[in-house]
Amino acid sequence: MAASKRSPVVNLSRMKVACKDCSLRELCLPLGLTEDDMGDLAKIIKRTRNLKKGDHLYRIGEKLQSLYAIKSGSIKSLELAQDGYVQITGFHLPGELIGVDAISDERHPCDAIALEPVQVCEIPLNSLEDLAGKIPGLQRQLLRIMSKEIVKEQGQLMMLGKMTADARLATCLLSLSERFESLGLSAKHFRLSMSRQDLGDYLGLALETVSRLFSRFQDDGMIKVEGRQVHILDLAALQALAGDVQDWNKPSSRSAS
Amino acid sequence: MAASKRSPVVNLSRMKVACKDCSLRELCLPLGLTEDDMGDLAKIIKRTRNLKKGDHLYRIGEKLQSLYAIKSGSIKSLELAQDGYVQITGFHLPGELIGVDAISDERHPCDAIALEPVQVCEIPLNSLEDLAGKIPGLQRQLLRIMSKEIVKEQGQLMMLGKMTADARLATCLLSLSERFESLGLSAKHFRLSMSRQDLGDYLGLALETVSRLFSRFQDDGMIKVEGRQVHILDLAALQALAGDVQDWNKPSSRSAS
């Protein structure tokens, strides 16, 4: 159902194969690549793969063949504890590269499941590594992407280790808002592709707690909730709840000791 | 006091500069490198840097200059929330590479502080990247290391998101035990370099909770605690508590779907 009213970003992506024509090019492996480099990159990329909601992109334990760049839709990565508990380690949106965590032992350490209809570009790892050996910019970009993934997870650790339930949800909503915005979608109004259960499994909370928080946030006038549709009404309040941290990514400089 | 009775691994490390002679070589950037490669690698590595307990290896926000390979001692990485809360994102032992999380935006996203006297090799990132462009094995190794870091943090997410307090501590103790063992130290008897507070900040628990758990584990006969000295008495019980997960790293194979 969602497929029919996707944003332009998503519609575009269906027909393009070459990276240099892809509207997401700057997001997958951006910067430092020349037109020629992009051409080489495009050559190693296999055809688009389509997933329905609930389909696995890969399963835990499977041998790593390729990394995937998400062209449209969203994906959750999750780990299963032996006792059946689920921990979602990330939600992945268009323009993001998924599967890098499998490089270390050449097996996927988690499941990746489509939250809605998804299109991905398949990038054989061997070819990518070969190419990275020839194109310094690509090599650096790969390292950057993985480093960023590490930083993102560190933030997640802070969230799970120290933040209250409401701060967690506020942080999560703000993060999604920013990411939607950088995809050219509305930062104030969006549709969540994940269930309350998924959010709970991501935030380390019970689904009932997530549901209650949505209700409370709405009662407090911070957001408007209609099922999975979310309107952000009071950004500042959300940021305050999330514990708006100054961030080192911003252009402003600083050094220490 | 600890410095005087360090293991051979640690004593060795003081006098070596060249990687191929370093007893930790297999741990820092192992595998797939020829003798010549090792020589090239050694050339770019700067002199050892020594830290006292409590010293910063780097601070949050500082510009990334180098990665560091730990030769001896241990280091904690931590993030600070605006409200003063601390989340320790990792404990780093000899043979580990630290600082890779700073590659993405060329600034360190966290503080790194010595938990005891520490020796590190400084590896200028630019030189390392250049070298990785020439040595495919090194490039792959870098990607592997970063990927492993991501996987490690995913496990940490599971811990913080879903595990009970006792499972968290058990998991942490087992992890340290394994890592000590792979350094050639005893897996059953070791000294923690971090305080109860540090453990709490790592595990997402109050220090009092950590302390109580140590007492309880001891009462249950699983471990013997003398301050920071820990003896593991009942490995199986600890593993059971930690929710001993079958792991995909082991040689045994499997595929799915």
Add this chain to the structure above:
DNA sequence: CGTTGAGTTGACTGATCTCAAATACGGTGG
């Protein structure tokens, strides 16, 4: 129009935190 899964809401429970106090330890100066 019944069945099913997602989401909401309420009542109660409990694991973990917070506050507080006692004790042990590590390091320092005499």
Add this chain to the structure above:
DNA sequence: CCACCGTATTTGAGATCAGTCAACTCAACG
């Protein structure tokens, strides 16, 4: 080598945030 001080650790008691169990609503679907 010993006394002393500040910090780390242990332990207790009460408070609380979030989890669990359960009932109910709603929308989608056949």
